[in-house]
Amino acid sequence: MISHDILIVGGGLTGLRAAVGLCDRFNVGLISKVYPVRSHSICAQGGINAALTNNPDGRDDSWEKHAFDTIKGSDFLADQDAVEIMCKEAINIVYEMEHWGCPFSRFPDGTIAQRPFGGAAYPRTCYSSDITGHVLLNTLYERAVAKGVKIYPEWFVTALCVEDGQCHGVVALDMHSGELVPVRAGVTFFGTGGYGRVYQHSTNSLTSTGSGIGMAYKAGVPLKDMEFVQFHPTTLIGTNILMTEACRGEGGYLVNNQGERFMKRYAPTAKELAPRDIVSRCIQTEINEGRGFDHPLGRYIQLDLRHLGEEKIQERLTGIRKICIDFIGIDPVKEPIPIMPCQHYSMGGIDVNERCATEVRGFYAGGECACVSVHGANRLGGNSLLETIAFGKLAAQAISEDMEGGIPKPDEKSLLKLKDEVEKKILRLTAPGREKPYQLQADLGVVMDQKVGIFRTREQLKQAVDKLPELKERYRHVGVSSPSRHMNYELINALELEYMLEVAHTIALGAMLREESRGSHFRTDFNTRNDRDWLKHTIARMGDDGGPAISYKDVVITRYQPVERKY
Amino acid sequence: MIQDSAYTFKILRYDAKEPERRPRFCTYRIRVIPGLTVLAVLLRIRDEIDGTLSFRCSCRSAVCGSCAMVINGKLDLACRTQVAAFDTDTIILEPLPNFEVIRDLVVDMTPFWQMYDKIQPYLIRRSHAPEKEIPQSEGERRQIDQFVNCILCACCWGACPVLAREPGYLGPAAAAKLERFVLDSRDERPASTLSLVNDEKGVWACDTVFRCIDACPKDVRPTDAIVGLRKAMVKQSFKKILGKAKDET
Numbered sequence: 018m019i020s021h022d023i024l025i026v027g028g029g030l031t032g033l034r035a036a037v038g039l040c041d042r043f044n045v046g047l048i049s050k051v052y053p054v055r056s057h058s059i060c061a062q063g064g065i066n067a068a069l070t071n072n073p074d075g076r077d078d079s080w081e082k083h084a085f086d087t088i089k090g091s092d093f094l095a096d097q098d099a100v101e102i103m104c105k106e107a108i109n110i111v112y113e114m115e116h117w118g119c120p121f122s123r124f125p126d127g128t129i130a131q132r133p134f135g136g137a138a139y140p141r142t143c144y145s146s147d148i149t150g151h152v153l154l155n156t157l158y159e160r161a162v163a164k165g166v167k168i169y170p171e172w173f174v175t176a177l178c179v180e181d182g183q184c185h186g187v188v189a190l191d192m193h194s195g196e197l198v199p200v201r202a203g204v205t206f207f208g209t210g211g212y213g214r215v216y217q218h219s220t221n222s223l224t225s226t227g228s229g230i231g232m233a234y235k236a237g238v239p240l241k242d243m244e245f246v247q248f249h250p251t252t253l254i255g256t257n258i259l260m261t262e263a264c265r266g267e268g269g270y271l272v273n274n275q276g277e278r279f280m281k282r283y284a285p286t287a288k289e290l291a292p293r294d295i296v297s298r299c300i301q302t303e304i305n306e307g308r309g310f311d312h313p314l315g316r317y318i319q320l321d322l323r324h325l326g327e328e329k330i331q332e333r334l335t336g337i338r339k340i341c342i343d344f345i346g347i348d349p350v351k352e353p354i355p356i357m358p359c360q361h362y363s364m365g366g367i368d369v370n371e372r373c374a375t376e377v378r379g380f381y382a383g384g385e386c387a388c389v390s391v392h393g394a395n396r397l398g399g400n401s402l403l404e405t406i407a408f409g410k411l412a413a414q415a416i417s418e419d420m421e422g423g424i425p426k427p428d429e430k431s432l433l434k435l436k437d438e439v440e441k442k443i444l445r446l447t448a449p450g451r452e453k454p455y456q457l458q459a460d461l462g463v464v465m466d467q468k469v470g471i472f473r474t475r476e477q478l479k480q481a482v483d484k485l486p487e488l489k490e491r492y493r494h495v496g497v498s499s500p501s502r503h504m505n506y507e508l509i510n511a512l513e514l515e516y517m518l519e520v521a522h523t524i525a526l527g528a529m530l531r532e533e534s535r536g537s538h539f540r541t542d543f544n545t546r547n548d549r550d551w552l553k554h555t556i557a558r559m560g561d562d563g564g565p566a567i568s569y570k571d572v573v574i575t576r577y578q579p580v581e582r583k584y
Numbered sequence: 585m586i587q588d589s590a591y592t593f594k595i596l597r598y599d600a601k602e603p604e605r606r607p608r609f610c611t612y613r614i615r616v617i618p619g620l621t622v623l624a625v626l627l628r629i630r631d632e633i634d635g636t637l638s639f640r641c642s643c644r645s646a647v648c649g650s651c652a653m654v655i656n657g658k659l660d661l662a663c664r665t666q667v668a669a670f671d672t673d674t675i676i677l678e679p680l681p682n683f684e685v686i687r688d689l690v691v692d693m694t695p696f697w698q699m700y701d702k703i704q705p706y707l708i709r710r711s712h713a714p715e716k717e718i719p720q721s722e723g724e725r726r727q728i729d730q731f732v733n734c735i736l737c738a739c740c741w742g743a744c745p746v747l748a749r750e751p752g753y754l755g756p757a758a759a760a761k762l763e764r765f766v767l768d769s770r771d772e773r774p775a776s777t778l779s780l781v782n783d784e785k786g787v788w789a790c791d792t793v794f795r796c797i798d799a800c801p802k803d804v805r806p807t808d809a810i811v812g813l814r815k816a817m818v819k820q821s822f823k824k825i826l827g828k829a830k831d832e833t
Contacts, residue, residue, distance in 0.1 A: 052693070115718060116717075118771075123725045125722060151647060224642045498635030506630065506638060
């Protein structure tokens with residue numbers, strides 16, 4: 018049995034930042050199912066928001082304005098105290114990352130460059146070309162190496178150990194040796210990422226399965242606001258690779274088959290830079306009403322960058338140009354990019370407070386797997402990178418404070434019992450079964466895409482909610498091809514699938530019950546926001562019947578009263 | 585309708601836990617539509633035909649560096665390589681060279697990360713941090729551009745002829761990472777840190793035959809870094825000879 022004061026699960030930005038903040042004072046271990054630099058944080062392109070006022074057009078910016086934009090963007094579902102903490106912290110975070118070597122792009126005066134982004138009143142998105150996630154993740158990994166953080170790369174956490182309201186650690190699979198190892202920890206922190214892969218079409222890495230969220234849920238930790246799923250407006254058709262919002266931030270147009278910049282009609286002021294929920298719905302409406310382009314890979318809208326010129330595209334959107342050439346044979350300098358909206362981000366997640374604490378003693382979570390909530394019903398571009406680092410840092414501070422009275426003593430017996438259960442589960446999955454995990458995951462993805470998508474109705478949501486117990490039943494018959502446990506990705510996939518099904522169930526049920534439209538959750542049968550009945554967070558707990566039991570929780574409002582969102 | 589065509593995938597299989605079964609090629613026949621990547625086909629083979637096949641992947645957009653392998657003799661990321669890019673309907677996949685194989689296309693990258701750790705791959709500052717950002721001009725930022733782009737996929741390691749004969753060699757990626765910091769206007773590492781790689785297992789081992797540059801999927805030129813580091817070392821030793829050594833500045 019391995020033992021740590023604090024165990025961090027996830028080697029992305031949140032996990033690494035928490036580890037860096039804790040390793041000087043505690044015996045910290047970090048488990049990651051991939052090498053940390055392969056984590057999904059690496060895929061973030063456009064930037065990180067902070068009111069630095071470096072941009073000549075952003076001199077009047079302030080963290081308060083950043084907070085207001087974030088709250089308005091959230092369609093007033095975000096907890097305003099948490100948003101204020103994050104936006105204030107943003108400035109320190111960006112300077113800290115810079116001091117640690119992060120190679121941000123620069124303005125001619127030598128300051129960190131900032132660009133406009135959707136839903137923001139000022140250009141406050143700090144960036145490094147279009148590889149901001151890459152440079153931030155590398156910088157934090159470098160910091161972790163400098164500090165000698167103990168990392169377990171390619172270890173997969175199979176289950177979270179919670180008993181008597183306390184977390185005792187996890188049971189992990191060492192993917193190199195194939196050994197199942199109980200890991201004892203006084204505190205366990207999850208920075209395990211989002212659940213994009215429960216959808217068929219997603220910009221997310223194949224590793225963004227949401228299994229960490231499902232693991233916490235199965236261990237009895239409640240989830241929050243799971244029905245709020247962000248659909249990114251601009252993803253490449255076919256592969257659904259992200260085409261960063263910076264394409265529009267730098268001046269790109271969205272054009273329909275009439276040659277019209279249609280966003281002028283929907284959001285006369287912000288146009289292409291309206292928040293993502295709105296732009297995604299507009300694109301989908303254009304496509305649904307026959308103003309899209311036809312392609313064997315699906316109907317699409319054009320993202321036109323040509324007027325920006327080769328120099329600007331090459332300098333600011335280097336990666337985008339390369340992706341377009343490599344993956345679809347189009348050079349955006351010469352041709353518009355064919356795009357469609359698809360799943361991109363998980364606003365909901367493990368229910369935590371602004372200190373990243375859950376209701377279970379010794380269990381904390383941060384980043385995309387958690388829901389504080391700072392994004393509410395819709396996240397603004399540039400706020401996810403911010404959230405990951407801000408709450409990695411704040412979690413480290415909160416955990417340090419909470420440990421002052423002593424580190425909780427984990428119970429080894431509970432862990433060994435859990436290890437036996439996982440052992441049995443793996444034996445069951447490696448016995449011959451009639452269901453292939455891949456087929457079941459594919460079927461789940463189709464249900465989520467078609468029934469729990471951009472536009473939702475009670476009827477479709479009901480179908481999804483009814484379908485999920487059926488998929489869960491099929492899961493009982495899943496079997497993988499090889500009983501060996503080392504580098505057996507089909508087995509990892511099968512283990513994760515159990516949790517993905519739970520996550521999907523909470524999304525679908527939360528969406529069916531919420532009879533209003535707010536942010537990313539749009540009901541064609543209840544197409545307006547209803548603050549009287551629905552200005553509240555959805556809480557999902559594992560119910561006695563195995564399905565989610567839903568309750569609600571108040572939104573924290575400090576100084577910004579809900580108003581109509583106009584852009 | 586898009587026309588699909590038949591392809592033959594030959595994949596080198598081996599499991600280090602079963603050394604008695606020699607490395608062997610397994611053949612898969614699969615119909616592929618144009619535009620499909622090697623990774624997309626690998627996923628289909630694993631998910632639909634043979635669940636025992638082992639390979640790494642994550643982002644599928646050429647940024648995470650997981651899926652480096654040898655594809656018809658060429659080192660590249662499976663996710664950014666189009667099946668139709670070759671003038672043949674047979675695609676041969678092999679694991680990255682110069683590593684031990686763990687299982688199938690998954691190699692043990694431990695030596696790669698050991699070299700990464702060795703060069704002190706982080707910004708070293710000795711001055712007090714300013715209240716705001718450390719100023720850096722656009723030109724200074726551009727100096728490190730190509731090295732910042734490295735995704736640590738290890739294509740360069742697999743391509744390196746020196747590593748094929750000298751397993752203790754630093755390798756191209758670690759050199760590129762070191763140069764990324766040496767060239768960073770904000771870095772204040774003591775000149776003596778270069779001595780970590782100033783030997784026959786370090787930058788002097790390089791054959792400068794540019795295989796790493798050919799192999800890099802992100803247009804990084806590790807040889808530039810190696811040549812740059814060598815120059816810095818020579819300059820340093822001249823200064824020492826001339827008694828102008830300000831080694832710790």
